[in-house]
Amino acid sequence: MALKLSLKPGEKFVLNGAVVQNGDRRGVLLLQNKASVLREKDIMQPEDVTTPASRIYFPVMMMYLDESSAPKMYDEFVLRLSEFMGAISNPAILAECVGVSKHVLSREYYKALMGARKLVEYEEQRLGHAPRLQTGGDAD
Structure with missing residues (x-):
């Protein structure tokens, strides 16, 4: 089962250790296999x-x-x-x-x-x- 992430413009998240940032529009990302994904709001510095x-x-x-x-x-x-x-x-x-x-x-x-x-x-x-x-x- 795919994981669907709805992303706000400019929203950051970590995907398997890489920091990824969405572009200037809302976006949807579908992950088809297991991956470690954590939204910026859940990351503690x-x-x-x-x-x-x-x-x-x-x-x-x-x-x-x-x-x-x-x-x-x-x-x-x-x-x-x-x-x-x-x-x-x-x-x-x-x-x-x-x-x-x-x-x-x-x-x-x-x-x-x-x-x-x-x-x-x-x-x-x-x-x-x-x-x-x-x-x-x-x-x-």
Whole structure:
């Protein structure tokens, strides 16, 4: 099944490690096989990794974008997830943490990334920070 990306003018995304930018008009991209695709709004820059949840999101993002980095990033992910889970008492968020961990162990990095995104959003709500990751539509 193809992945359909509807792109805004000038929108950037990462495709298998390459940064690609759409032209000056709306566009649609159909990917016919498996590829690592991440929209600009879902990309966290290293300088934005300043909170416990962002320290979970970032290594998962790196594993998704470059699976060869997974062994190196996995240890960081486990450490940060353990720290986060030790400080949280919300059962729904703890369940989300377990889900993220299961997806990482299954090498389902995109699913893990979407779960980690929920952790970042939860943290932002609790701390009252402006969102680090934009919210909005996903790939069609």
